[in-house]
Amino acid sequence: MPGNIIQYLLYALLALTITLVLAGAYLTYHARRDRNLDLGPILGATLAGLALIASTAPYIGLFGTVWHIIQALSGIGNGNLNVAAIAKPIGEALYATLWGLGCAIPALIAHRVMLTALPSDDADVAGVEAADTGAGA
Numbered sequence: 001m002p003g004n005i006i007q008y009l010l011y012a013l014l015a016l017t018i019t020l021v022l023a024g025a026y027l028t029y030h031a032r033r034d035r036n037l038d039l040g041p042i043l044g045a046t047l048a049g050l051a052l053i054a055s056t057a058p059y060i061g062l063f064g065t066v067w068h069i070i071q072a073l074s075g076i077g078n079g080n081l082n083v084a085a086i087a088k089p090i091g092e093a094l095y096a097t098l099w100g101l102g103c104a105i106p107a108l109i110a111h112r113v114m115l116t117a118l119p120s121d122d123a124d125v126a127g128v129e130a131a132d133t134g135a136g137a
Helices: 002-033 040-077 083-117 123-133
Strands: none
Touching (some): 002 040, 040 083
16 A cells, blocks of 8 residues: 555656646746746746755655565565566566656756756846755745
């Protein structure tokens, strides 16, 4: 049961990652196009969300991996040496790793691309970078 919860959590993180990447690309485009827009708080929240996903998703995937490996080893410990019974938890463990990294890597790349693409002479962007690093008020 916890293995399924971890898988669904990783699916939700992937959906959130895609949403934040698309929203961040849209906001970055408009921040570069019209510097009079006040997009600092929205961009800061988007960047913070991407940074949070990039830092936590691998650990959630790792937890799912460990959980499924424990399930496979408990099957071996119970005397079930059938390859089919052991392959399913091992496959689920690999999927947990895949989904964790599949969420974290695009979030990290989008976070860095958005920070690089934002105009650097805008006062709002300085507020976004301060909010992203936690240095702001």
